[in-house]
Amino acid sequence: MTSGPGPLRVDHGVTSGTFTLDGGSWDVDNNVWVVGDESECVVVDAPHDADAIAGVIGERAVLAVLCTHAHDDHVGAARELAERFSAPVRLHPDDDVLWRQSYPDFDYQPLADGETIGVAGQSLQVIHTPGHAPGAVCFYVPSLGALFSGDTLFRGGPGATGRSFSSFDVIVDSLRERVLTLPSETVVHTGHGPDTTIGAEAANQAEWSVPSR
Structure with a gap:
């Protein structure tokens, strides 16, 4: 658990499953982040296992x-979580084409x-922050000095752009124009693997000649 000022805190879990796209399937471990206090929260990403996230x-x-x-x-687990907790699922509409592959009728x-939640x-x-996916977003929490980057930024550089609906040039532009401008001490909570910081990744930009993962 990562604590922040006041009542707000970040709780972390890891779930395991598969990622399927373009006819391939890969085993993956995903981070799930729950941001809130003792009475209410938001869930950042809903990977694989609704029961584990509910825990x-x-x-x-x-x-x-x-x-x-x-x-995917x-x-x-987005629909199951939303129905279990009577909560809306929020997604950037530029990712509708990918969403409908999992949920054609939900x-x-x-x-x-620029919206605040x-x-x-x-x-x-x-x-x-398009690039990994057209509707990819990051969530920045100034009071925590934290960014939830999904698959846009990892320790070591940008997320993968070798599959449908992705672009390496676009993700690099997103990072340089919209993400690396945040304070260097900002902690980056990623969609897979360990945390990093804005400063550490800004220092590695010269190595971003090919997708890092």
Whole structure:
């Protein structure tokens, strides 16, 4: 668990399953992040296992299931969580083409670039960061000095761009123009694997000649 000022905190879990796209399937471990206080929270990504995510949530009210993007390993438990906790799923509409591969008949509420999402008296800021997926977003929490990057930024560089609906040039532009401008000490909570910081990744930009994963 990572603690922040005031009542807001970040709880972390890991779920395991598969990522399927373009006719291939891969075993993956995904991070799930729950941001809130003792009474309410939002869930950042809903990978694989609703029961495991519910264990991280506990008895809290869920205000929303926030999706960094719509690849199936990040939204596989979204509908079940939303129905279990009577919470909306929020997704940037540019990822509708990917969402419909998992949920052709279940709707989400659209996220907008620059929107703020309130929880426990604090705000998460939506930053549209296309590249890994057209509707990929990051969630920035100034009061925690934290960014939830999904698969846009990892320790070591940008997320994968070798599959449908992705672009390496676009993800690099998103990172350089919209993400690496955040304070260097900002902690980056990623969609897979360990945390990093904005400063550490900004220092590695010269190595971003090919997708890192």
